Amino acid sequence: MNDQDTDQSTTENVKTKTILTLLLYCISGSLLTILNKLAIVAFPFINLLLVLQNGVTVILLLFNFYFCPLTSERLPPLNFTVLKIWTPVVLLFVTMLTSSLFALKYVSVPTVIVIRNLSTISVAILEYFVIGNKIDSLSIGTLFGMFFGAIVYALHDLTFSIEGYIWLCVNIIGTSLYQVYIKKVVHMPEMKDIGPISMSYYNNLISLLILFLLACIMGELKSFLLYFQSIFLPKIKSICIVFLSCILGFALSTSAFALNKLISPTSIMVANNVNKFALIILSEIFVQSTLDLTASIATIFVLFYGWLYSQTKETFAKSLFILATIIFFVLYTALKFQHPTILLTNTNIFSELTSTKQIHTTFLSNFTKTYIDKKNKRVA
Numbered sequence: 001m002n003d004q005d006t007d008q009s010t011t012e013n014v015k016t017k018t019i020l021t022l023l024l025y026c027i028s029g030s031l032l033t034i035l036n037k038l039a040i041v042a043f044p045f046i047n048l049l050l051v052l053q054n055g056v057t058v059i060l061l062l063f064n065f066y067f068c069p070l071t072s073e074r075l076p077p078l079n080f081t082v083l084k085i086w087t088p089v090v091l092l093f094v095t096m097l098t099s100s101l102f103a104l105k106y107v108s109v110p111t112v113i114v115i116r117n118l119s120t121i122s123v124a125i126l127e128y129f130v131i132g133n134k135i136d137s138l139s140i141g142t143l144f145g146m147f148f149g150a151i152v153y154a155l156h157d158l159t160f161s162i163e164g165y166i167w168l169c170v171n172i173i174g175t176s177l178y179q180v181y182i183k184k185v186v187h188m189p190e191m192k193d194i195g196p197i198s199m200s201y202y203n204n205l206i207s208l209l210i211l212f213l214l215a216c217i218m219g220e221l222k223s224f225l226l227y228f229q230s231i232f233l234p235k236i237k238s239i240c241i242v243f244l245s246c247i248l249g250f251a252l253s254t255s256a257f258a259l260n261k262l263i264s265p266t267s268i269m270v271a272n273n274v275n276k277f278a279l280i281i282l283s284e285i286f287v288q289s290t291l292d293l294t295a296s297i298a299t300i301f302v303l304f305y306g307w308l309y310s311q312t313k314e315t316f317a318k319s320l321f322i323l324a325t326i327i328f329f330v331l332y333t334a335l336k337f338q339h340p341t342i343l344l345t346n347t348n349i350f351s352e353l354t355s356t357k358q359i360h361t362t363f364l365s366n367f368t369k370t371y372i373d374k375k376n377k378r379v380a
Contacts, residue, residue, distance in 0.1 A: 021255050022271060028251035030279040033112075035245040037104050037287055042238035045224050046101045047215035049242065050094075054204040054211065056246035057253055061201045064254070076193045078202060085190055089182060090206040095174035097207070098214070099167045106164030107157070108290040109283035113276050114153050114299050115168045117306050121147060122176035124309075130180055138312045141321055145305040145328070152332065153298035158290045200253050273307040294335050301328045 036049075043049055065075045103112050121143045127133040135143075154160065185191060186199075194202075215221045259271070280299060284291060291299065304324060311317050 021259055024251055025255035025259055026271060026275045026278065028248045028255060029275050030282055032245060032248040032252055033104075033109055033279055034283055034287055035241055035248060036101060037109055037283070039241050039245045040101055040105050042241050044105075045215065045220040046098060046105070047211045047218060048220050048224055049245070050097050050101065051208055051211045051215065052242060053246045053249040054097075054207050057204045057250045058201065058208070060250045061197065061204070061254075064197075065201075075198055075201065081190050082194070083206075085185060085188060086202060086206070089178065089185060090203055090210065092174050092178035092181065093203050094207050094210050094214075096171060096178055098211075099171035099174055103164050103167035103171060106159075106161040106167065108159040109287060110280045110291055110295075110299060111153075111157055111159055111164065112168065113280060114150060114302050115165070116171055116175070117276075117302055118146060118150055119172045119175040119179075120306055120309055122172055123179050126176055126180045131183070136312065138318055138321060139309060141325075142305045142309040142312065145321070145325060146302050146309070149298045149302035149305060149328070153295050153302060156292055156295040156298065158292065158295070197254070204253075273303055276303055294332070297328070297331055297335075 039049055040046060100112065100116070124133075124135055124139070124143060128135055154165070212221075215224075280291075301324065308317060308321060308324070311320075
């Protein structure tokens with residue numbers, strides 16, 4: 001076999017590895033989000049669920065390091081200096097994980113995907129003020145497009161929940177701070193010997209203690225021990241869902257880091273956006289249908305603007321932005337005139353915003369009625 005055949009064989013092996021890794025990344029990412037939505041119903045102890053998922057990831061990563069190395073990377077020792085630098089990363093990592101699952105408890109999978117996409121805006125703002133990254137006018141336009149699309153989506157969100165949107169806001173803040181801080185940390189001299197898989201390992205390992213403490217503080221551990229044998233142990237389906245979510249968490253973590261070495265950041269961004277579309281479709285089919293026509297259009301444009309934000313340096317970006325904005329405006333205007341009452345109000349939002357007022361009014365009414373009845377009895 002000559003050198004040309006060897007090079008061709010190596011190229012084909014790399015292509016095959018890239019395709020398989022990309023498939024694993026997309027499949028595990030989509031299935032994990034859907035399984036997490038099901039898992040928090042079957043196993044409603046979110047912090048304990050994350051302890052299980054992260055614990056399995058740590059065990060499998062240790063197995064990878066010592067028995068079946070997928071890369072040449074070795075696990076460096078965790079000293080106090082590295083721990084001090086890495087602790088804020090882990091805290092933000094835990095914030096991202098917990099807020100995402102708590103949001104899934106209240107809202108649909110498409111809502112989590114669409115609103116969480118707004119972290120691109122907050123990251124851009126943070127990078128501008130903290131790192132000094134400049135933002136051109138086209139990038140600002142795509143960010144405004146994402147924001148407007150998210151507002152339209154929220155107005156037509158059939159699963160609107162104040163609690164869910166609060167958790168999503170926490171997730172956006174945590175994700176934004178995490179992405180900006182991690183960019184600063186990885187370039188520190190103290191982190192030069194720690195590779196991406198080691199970072200994943202330490203993220204998951206240190207997070208176990210924090211998540212376990214949260215589970216104890218929030219009473220999850222006590223409830224789990226109290227009801228495990230009588231409620232959860234007989235449910236084989238619940239155990240299978242939790243177990244599969246743990247395996248998929250590891251698959252997503254390792255495939256994500258592997259992709260960073262195999263393809264460019266732009267290609268990963270494209271894969272993420274395609275994956276989001278696939279995830280929304282799967283969720284609508286297999287979990288719950290939650291999108292009306294307007295929300296569906298808003299979803300498409302939020303994800304499209306998110307992709308276009310990563311392509312603003314390309315020559316076609318400006319034309320695509322103008323075309324997409326015109327199409328979005330025309331479609332929204334047409335739907336608004338066709339169904340004005342539907343577009344102007346969302347009963348879910350209205351009921352959520354007025355529920356507190358209704359409870360307060362009902363309480364005052366009942367209290368007043370009881371007081372008057374007692375007063376009449378005394379007079380009688």
